[in-house]
Amino acid sequence: SQQGEEDPQALSIQEGENATMNCSYKTSINNLQWYRQNSGRGLVHLILIRSNEREKHSGRLRVTLDTSKKSSSLLITASRAADTASYFCATVPPPYNTDKLIFGTGTRLQVFP
Amino acid sequence: DTAVSQTPKYLVTQMGNDKSIKCEQNLGHDTMYWYKQDSKKFLKIMFSYNNKELIINETVPNRFSPKSPDKAHLNLHINSLELGDSAVYFCASSQTGGGYEQYFGPGTRLTVT
Numbered sequence: 001s002q003q004g005e006e007d008p009q010a011l012s013i014q015e016g017e018n019a020t021m022n023c024s025y026k027t028s029i030n031n032l033q034w035y036r037q038n039s040g041r042g043l044v045h046l047i048l049i050r051s052n053e054r055e056k057h058s059g060r061l062r063v064t065l066d067t068s069k070k071s072s073s074l075l076i077t078a079s080r081a082a083d084t085a086s087y088f089c090a091t092v093p094p095p096y097n098t099d100k101l102i103f104g105t106g107t108r109l110q111v112f113p
Numbered sequence: 114d115t116a117v118s119q120t121p122k123y124l125v126t127q128m129g130n131d132k133s134i135k136c137e138q139n140l141g142h143d144t145m146y147w148y149k150q151d152s153k154k155f156l157k158i159m160f161s162y163n164n165k166e167l168i169i170n171e172t173v174p175n176r177f178s179p180k181s182p183d184k185a186h187l188n189l190h191i192n193s194l195e196l197g198d199s200a201v202y203f204c205a206s207s208q209t210g211g212g213y214e215q216y217f218g219p220g221t222r223l224t225v226t
Contacts (some may be wrong), residue, residue, distance in 0.1 A: 030212045032198075042203055042217035067122075086154060092212030099144055099207060100169055101215060103156040 004104035012110040019076040021107040023089030030092040037086045079111045117218040133169045134189045134221045136204030145187040148203040194225045
């Protein structure tokens with residue numbers, strides 16, 4: 001299976017703490033994306049990092065990418081109860097012209113007030 | 114304004130029936146997708162269309178037939194429904210040809226009894 005894996009599967013933290021989730025993938029990639037899914041809702045795009053980038057920031061989100069290890073991490077700083085959701089990484093494997101996204105298995109994040 | 118919409122939101126039906134799910138996007142994107150999310154939250158691409166042309170056709174039973182009347186609409190018809198078809202089906206859209214971020218609809222929860 002091409003599907004990537006995320007670690008941990010589930011994470012529980014207190015508001016104000018940082019949350020880190022990791023993604024490993026199997027093939028070379030064009031880019032890697034992170035999505036959030038609130039319970040019962042569709043996925044929402046958070047951030048995209050290209051294969052030639054190593055780190056990217058967006059608000060309280062920080063994403064790193066290590067193509068030599070085929071891994072990425074998503075850090076959410078100063079978490080809030082509203083960050084409670086499932087987080088998925090997704091990669092664009094070759095051939096890059098099909099816009100095909102391969103999703104990871106997801107991390108369920110619970111932030112307690 | 115809803116960017117990607119799907120109908121219906123819930124669909125409960127019996128084995129052997131035929132059903133359709135409709136999807137529309139008002140983002141002006143050329144590419145649309147259907148994904149299936151199973152009970153373990155694994156999200157897998159089924160089909161993609163670019164400007165009414167089938168691009169991605171993963172290993173999906175031929176009981177599933179996508180139809181794109183125009184680039185803003187992508188419908189999914191399922192024949193002879195089986196218990197294993199129970200899942201949440203998501204429609205998505207994106208720009209074409211570069212692994213762009215995808216915009217997801219709210220999902221259709223299909224339950225086959």
